Amino acid sequence: MSAPIGDTAWRARRRARRLHEAALQIALVVVLVTLALLIARNVEANLAARQIKSGFGFLRDPAGFNIGELLFEFTARDSYLRAFMVGMANTLRVSLAGIVLASVLGLVVGLMRLAHHPLVAWLGAAWVETSRNIPLLIQLLAIYLVITELLPEASSAIAIEGAALLSKEGLQYAVPTDGTLAWLLGGGAFVGGGAIAWRLARRKLAAGAGGVGVAAGALAAGLGWLVAGLAHGWSRPALDGFLISGGAALTPEFLALWLGLSFFTSGAIAELVRAGVLAVPIGQTHAALALGLTRGDAMATVLLPQALRLIIPPLASQYMNLIKNSSLAVIIGYPDLVSIANTSINQNGQALEVIVIIMAVYLTLNLVVALIMNLINAHVTRAPR
Incomplete structure (x- = not known):
């Protein structure tokens, strides 16, 4: 059984409207990308005319300075x-x-x-x-x-x-002397304790179960950190x-x-x-x-x-x-x-x-x-x- 003429016309209009909107969005993206490329080329030409270096190649060069606070190793010889x-x-x-x-x-x-x-x-x-x-x-x-x-x-x-x-x-x-063990125990306890608490709290709190899971996970992570310190000593x-x-x-x-x-x-x-x-x-x-x-x-x-x-x-x-x-x-x-x-x-x-x-x-x-x-x-x- 064929669809009614009214439904067919409505679907055709909706399809045409979607194609029109997609074409406008594509045209807008093309215009913006073109403008960005033109601006980039103009900036590059002006910098070259003033003998100013440009580009991201400097990221491979040695930095030549030290950083006082580090989460991982860094020296002045690094990039x-x-x-x-x-x-x-x-x-x-x-x-x-x-x-x-x-x-x-x-x-x-x-x-x-x-x-x-x-x-x-x-x-x-x-x-x-x-x-x-x-x-x-x-x-x-x-x-x-x-x-x-x-x-x-x-x-x-x-x-x-x-x-x-x-x-x-x-x-x-x-901090625990064995830092690796402390992070492993703390991270594992956070994930495990948080997941268990979330499952239990979800039955009662629904929307608030996530917060309970995070709080319980944080408490479990602290206990895991404490266990690592008690097992291997503290610095x-x-x-x-x-x-x-x-x-x-x-x-x-x-x-x-x-x-x-x-x-x-x-x-x-x-x-x-x-x-x-x-x-x-x-x-x-x-x-x-x-x-x-x-x-x-x-x-x-x-x-x-x-x-x-x-x-x-x-x-x-x-x-x-x-x-x-x-x-x-x-x-x-x-x-x-x-x-x-x-x-x-x-x-x-x-x-x-x-x-x-x-x-x-x-x-x-x-x-x-x-x-x-x-x-x-x-x-x-x-x-x-």
Whole structure:
């Protein structure tokens, strides 16, 4: 049986409209690519006329400078490409640490703002107003000044139960002697513990099960790290003359940037949490309390899982802002991507190429964050209400 004439005509019009839209998009892409090529050729010609080197071949040349804070080995004889990799690793390190701490602080402060106790609510409001109304640059400088000027010298460092030392040199803390085993146990425990907790919590919390899995995974990772230390011993920080040796260290620059980014972003996240919870119909709260749940249980099992649908989309923007704000590290001397890029420009003078690298790295990082948050949001919105 043939389709009705009206349906056939409608399908033909829809097919023609799709072809027209596709043709317009292809034409737009061709125009943009052509313009980009013309601009690139014009820039290359102008640079050549002024006898300025261009191209990315310099990435294979020796960098000729050292980097003070490393996640993997680097010397002045290594290439610019490896130097940029070190900078990107440092940016990722402080960004991921900032996202974790800002999320925890934002959740706690957001719930404080919803508290019925006036003092707790006032403290939450004071935190939010302070973090949001002081420029991030000023906060970074203030925190760095506190660490480098008000903390004691290394010779009289503040000892924390024999596990850490806090001074102007930063925070030195104990780590397992066998670092490889510690990372393997910690990573395995994080994945295993998080997966088990997620499966168990999913039956009760639905949309909030992911957060429970992450929290349980972090706790399991800490226990795995502790087991590695107990099994093979600890490398503890100790005063050696005027210096502190042993253990691992968080430099003053890293601490200032990490704490500043976390404090600044936590205020915005706290407001997202507060707004998301308040957007849940009040009847949900009344129903949970009528069933005999405490306010804490109602918040954890009823309100927050529903509020996640409203919190997660703008939360992605806050995470991306934190990554971009990490570029202020150059102000306090933390060797992130932008800081190393500035040094590279001073060394080789190829500013255009270096700026393109910076833009590409930050664009990629933010697109990855957007993709991950979109996947999380899709999972949360599919959860039963």
